[in-house]
Amino acid sequence: MKILGITALILLPLMAFSFWMDYLQGFNLQTSIQNITSAFRVMDIMEMVVMSAFLLILLIQLLYSWYQEKKGNSKVRKAH
Known part of the structure; x- marks a missing residue:
């Protein structure tokens, strides 16, 4: 259970940071979410x-x- 918690604690701030960087570059919400999940699509x-x-x-x-x-x-x- 600790492994799952640590994974979530690492994943969530990294995703938030990625979202924030997209927001600072002027992307809208939908594009930012697509950029976060695009690694799984390819x-x-x-x-x-x-x-x-x-x-x-x-x-x-x-x-x-x-x-x-x-x-x-x-x-x-x-x-x-």
């Missing part, structure tokens, strides 16, 4: 597969750690 199929695999691995790790934590807490409750 991805090749294999790049999308790799990015999806990384996101899937991250999701599996998060769910597995959540499951292990929940499983560990249920054993503690049964012992009392």
Whole structure:
């Protein structure tokens, strides 16, 4: 969960900075948002597969750690 939080804390200021730079250059809101998301539109199929695999691995790790934590807490409750 920490990895996801750190990723968001890094991604959001970088996107805000990119948006702010576009705004200072005189772009309107729609163009600024298109510039922020354009990196995902020009991805090749294999790049999308790799990015999806990384996101899937991250999701599996998060769910597995959540499951292990929940499983560990249920054993503690049964012992009392």
